[in-house]
Amino acid sequence: MSIQSQLDQLGIALPPVAVPAAAYVPFVRTGNLVFLSGHIARKDGKPWVGRLGQDMATAQGAEAARAVAIDLMGTLKAAVGDLERVRRIVKVMSLVNSTPDFVEQHLVTNGCSELLAQVFGERGAHARSAFGVPTLPLGACVEIELIAEVE
Template identity: 55%
Template sequence: MSIEATLAEKGITLPAAPAPAANYVPFVQTGNLVFVSGQISQDEGGLIKGRLGDGMSVEDGAAAARRCGLSLIAQLKAAVGDLDRVRHVVKLTGFVNSTPDFTDQPKVINGCSDLMVEVFGEAGRHARAAVSAPALPLGVAVEIEAIFEVA
């Protein structure tokens, strides 16, 4: 089944690929690798702001990470055109806006990791880092960058 068919079957709609917010490009392809710049947590209603460990639940953080994942896939589609060219989700690096005592960053970033496996199957399994940050751009809850291998 094609990736587009998988998205449709699962009722997943990709957002428009977000424009860069500063002096950088949204993705760079070198050889068969596509590096997608960090995508911040946002949805149709705007930015998803908050701080894990200070009023934001792990579940809300995971939902914010999933939204980052949707933006990552949208950027990837803008980069390569056809998502069926994806051979592997190589690595995710997730940043979680959290308090110093919050330790569930991996559970938050699972929101994105689970999406990658849901969309790309076994090719969606990846290496990963999930780290805390005392603040993220614009006060968002999560930011995630990715590396993809394409044909």
């Protein structure tokens, strides 16, 4: 099944690339690698604000991470023109706005990882890091960056 067919089956429409909020570009391609800048979680077009372990539960954080994955795929498509050109999602790095005693950053990040696996199949299996941080830009609950290998 094509990636677009998979997205259609999941009811996912990819958004356009978001305008950077500071002095950076949304992606950089070097050789066969595309590095996507960190994308914050958004809900209804606004930063998805919250802190895991304080005012957000793990399941809600995973929803936010899934939303970030959709935005990341939109940026990746803009970077390469067609998601079929993606050979592999190489690495995902996730920052989770969380309290010092919150220890489920990995489960929050699964919201992104699981969607990438659904959409890309074997090509979506990736290395990953998930960190708890005391704050993120604009109060966002999750920020995720991604590296992909492309044709």
